[in-house]
Amino acid sequence: MPKDRHSLLTNSNIQLPIRLHFQIEICYILYLRLNSGGYFLMIRVRFAPSPTGHLHIGGARTALFNYLFARHNNGKFILRIENTDRTRSTDEYIETIIEGMKWLRLEWDEGPFRQTDRFDVYRNYVDKLLKEGNAYYCYCTPEELEQRRKEALAQGKSPKYDGRCRNLTKIQDSRFKIQEKNPAIRFKMPQEGQAVVDDMIRGKVVFENDQLDDLIIMRSDGTPTYNFTVVVDDVDMDITHVIRGDDHLNNTPKQIHIYKALGHEIPLFAHLPMILGADRTRLSKRHGATSVMAYKDMGYLPDALVNYLVRLGWSYGDQEVFTREELIKYFTFENVGKAAAVFNPEKLLWLNSQYIIKSNPEELADMVMPFLENAGIIQKGQNIDRQWLSKAIKTLQERAKTLVELASSLRYYIAEDVEYNEKAKANFLNEKSRALLSELKDSLTPLSDFSASSLETIFMAIVEKHGIKLGNLAQPVRVAMTGGTESPGIFEVLEIVGKEKTLKRLDKAVKAIKGGN
RNA sequence: GUCCCCAUCGUCUAGCCCGGCCUAGGACAUUGCCCUUUCAAGGCAGUAACGCGGGUUCGAAUCCCGCUGGGGACGCCA
Numbered sequence: 001m002p003k004d005r006h007s008l009l010t011n012s013n014i015q016l017p018i019r020l021h022f023q024i025e026i027c028y029i030l031y032l033r034l035n036s037g038g039y040f041l042m043i044r045v046r047f048a049p050s051p052t053g054h055l056h057i058g059g060a061r062t063a064l065f066n067y068l069f070a071r072h073n074n075g076k077f078i079l080r081i082e083n084t085d086r087t088r089s090t091d092e093y094i095e096t097i098i099e100g101m102k103w104l105r106l107e108w109d110e111g112p113f114r115q116t117d118r119f120d121v122y123r124n125y126v127d128k129l130l131k132e133g134n135a136y137y138c139y140c141t142p143e144e145l146e147q148r149r150k151e152a153l154a155q156g157k158s159p160k161y162d163g164r165c166r167n168l169t170k171i172q173d174s175r176f177k178i179q180e181k182n183p184a185i186r187f188k189m190p191q192e193g194q195a196v197v198d199d200m201i202r203g204k205v206v207f208e209n210d211q212l213d214d215l216i217i218m219r220s221d222g223t224p225t226y227n228f229t230v231v232v233d234d235v236d237m238d239i240t241h242v243i244r245g246d247d248h249l250n251n252t253p254k255q256i257h258i259y260k261a262l263g264h265e266i267p268l269f270a271h272l273p274m275i276l277g278a279d280r281t282r283l284s285k286r287h288g289a290t291s292v293m294a295y296k297d298m299g300y301l302p303d304a305l306v307n308y309l310v311r312l313g314w315s316y317g318d319q320e321v322f323t324r325e326e327l328i329k330y331f332t333f334e335n336v337g338k339a340a341a342v343f344n345p346e347k348l349l350w351l352n353s354q355y356i357i358k359s360n361p362e363e364l365a366d367m368v369m370p371f372l373e374n375a376g377i378i379q380k381g382q383n384i385d386r387q388w389l390s391k392a393i394k395t396l397q398e399r400a401k402t403l404v405e406l407a408s409s410l411r412y413y414i415a416e417d418v419e420y421n422e423k424a425k426a427n428f429l430n431e432k433s434r435a436l437l438s439e440l441k442d443s444l445t446p447l448s449d450f451s452a453s454s455l456e457t458i459f460m461a462i463v464e465k466h467g468i469k470l471g472n473l474a475q476p477v478r479v480a481m482t483g484g485t486e487s488p489g490i491f492e493v494l495e496i497v498g499k500e501k502t503l504k505r506l507d508k509a510v511k512a513i514k515g516g517n
Numbered sequence: 518g519u520c521c522c523c524a525u526c527g528u529c530u531a532g533c534c535c536g537g538c539c540u541a542g543g544a545c546a547u548u549g550c551c552c553u554u555u556c557a558a559g560g561c562a563g564u565a566a567c568g569c570g571g572g573u574u575c576g577a578a579u580c581c582c583g584c585u586g587g588g589g590a591c592g593c594c595a
Contacts, residue, residue, distance in 0.1 A: 156518040474554035486556035
C-alpha cells in the first residue's frame with residue numbers, strides 16, 4: 001500500500017473539475033484493490049457532534065451523509081462526541097443526541113467515543129509537537145488577546161495572533177514559568193506557501209499560509225482544543241473521509257498542517273453546504289423548530305425527515321421519495337450540490353404525508369399510541385383493539401399529514417361521545433335533517449350486518465325515497481357522528497364507530513335539534 | 518477589515534464537467550378544472566427561474582474574466 005495515497009490526487013497542479021476529480025478518486029480505489037493483494041481501502045467516516053445542544057437539523061443532515069457514504073461504500077461509520085469544552089458540554093445532551101440518531105436509524109459501527117476519555121492521548125501528541133518544535137508555550141492571557149483582537153478589528157486589520165510568544169528565548173520562557181503563569185500551548189503554523197484542501201464537493205481550495213495563525217491546541221488549564229483533538233482523533237481512528245459542514249472549511253488548512261506535523265497522511269474532505277432559514281441566514285431557533293426530537297413530537301416519521309434532509313443538497317435525477325435502501329444504493333458525492341439550501345417546512349410536511357400514506361396501518365397504530373395518550377384520547381395503559389385501530393387508521397391515512405393530526409382525527413372513532421363544531425351544527429343539524437336522522441336511526445336499529453356496504457344500501461334507500469342527494473343525508477350524519485363536516489366516507493365511519501355508538505350519536509343529534517328549537 | 522465558499526422558478530433541485538438535444542425538466546407551495554357524500558388523496562392544466570456586464574464561439578444556463586448579491590470563518594467554542 002502506498003504511503004502517501006494523496007500524492008496521486010494532489011500532484012497535478014491544474015484545477016480539476018469535480019467530476020474528473022471524482023473519477024480519479026475512483027481510479028485510486030481501484031488502484032488500491034489491484035496493488036494491495038486483495039486489500040482495498042476501507043472507508044471510515046465519523047460524525048462528531050458537540051454536546052452543547054440537541055441534535056439539530058443541520059447536524060442530522062451531516063450525520064446522514066456520513067452514514068450513507070459509509071453504507072454505500074461498505075465502510076464504517078463512527079460516532080464521536082466532541083466534548084472538550086467542559087463548561088458547555090453536558091451528559092444530557094449526549095443522551096439526546098444519541099436518542100436523535102437512534103430515532104433516525106443512523107446506526108453507527110463504532111463508538112460513541114468521548115473526547116474527555118482521551119485526554120492522555122492528546123497530551124502525548126502535544127508533547128510530541130512540543131519536542132519537535134512544532135508547538136510552543138504562550139503566556140498571553142485571554143484578556144490580553146481579546147483586547148488585541150478588538151484593537152486590530154477596530155483598525156481594520158486582521159485579528160490574527162501576533163505571534164509574540166512564538167520565539168521566546170529559553171530565559172524568557174523560564175522567567176514566565178517562575179512567575180507561575182499557566183501557559184497555553186500554540187501550534188506553530190507555517191507562514192509561507194499554501195495549503196490545499198482536497199474537497200470532494202468543491203475540488204481543490206487553496207489557502208495562503210500567511211493567513212493562518214498559531215492556534216491554541218491546549219488551554220492553560222491543560223485541556224485540548226477542537227482543531228487539535230479533531231485531527232488527533234481522525235488520525236487515531238483512521239478516518240479516511242471527513243464529511244462535515246461548510247463552516248469548517250476555513251479550519252481545514254490549519255488542520256492539514258497539524259496532520260503534516262503529526263506525520264500523517266491527509267484524508268479527503270467533503271464540506272457540505274449550509275442549511276439556511278427562510279431569511280437565508282444560518283438556520284437557528286429563530287426559524288422555528290430545529291431540534292430533531294421536536295419533529296418527532298410534532299408527529300413526523302423519521303424516514304420522512306431523513307428523506308427530506310437528504311434532498312437538501314443531494315439529488316438523484318427527478319426522484320423525490322426514496323427508501324432507505326435506495327438512498328444507500330444511490331448516494332454519492334457526485335450528486336451533492338455546492339449551494340446552501342433553505343429549509344422548507346412545507347415540503348417536509350408533504351413528504352411526511354406521503355410516508356403516512358405509504359405506511360402499514362399496523363405500524364401507524366404503534367406510532368400513534370403516544371400521541372393518543374398525549375391528546376387524552378386514551379388513557380395510559382388503556383387497552384385498545386389494535387386490529388380495530390388499524391382499520392380506523394386506514395381510513396385516515398391520506399387525510400393526516402402528521403401523527404398529531406392522525407391522533408386528533410381518531411378521536412371521533414374512539415371517544416364515547418362527540419362535541420359539535422358550532423358552525424357545522426348550525427348548518428346541518430336543523431329541522432330539515434331531523435326527520436332524516438330519525439328515519440335513518442330507525443332503519444339502522446334492526447340492522448345486524450353493520451358493514452359499509454349494507455349501510456350504503458340503507459342510505460341509498462332513504463335518499464331515493466325522498467328524492468334527495470346523498471349529500472343531504474350524509475352531511476348531517478357526518479356532523480352527528482364526528483362533530484364536524486370533514487371525515488372519511490360516511491359508511492366507513494359508521495362501520496368503524498359501530499352500531500351501538502352510531503345509534504347513540506344519531507339519537508343525541510335528533511335530541512339536540514329538538515332542544516335547539 | 519481579511520480570507521474562504523456559493524449563485525437556475527417563492528423554495529428544493531435536474532441540466533453545467535464533455536457548449537447545440539433547453540421553446541430550461543421535476544418536486545413543494547400557489548391558481549383553475551376533473552373525480553366526489555364532506556375533507557383529503559389522485560388526475561389534468563396554468564403562473565413562475567438561467568443575478569448583471571464583458572469575452573471565447575457559427576452557437577453559452579453550460580467555458581473564461583469582472584461586478585453584484587448572499588453565506589461562512591477569523592475564540593484558551595466546536
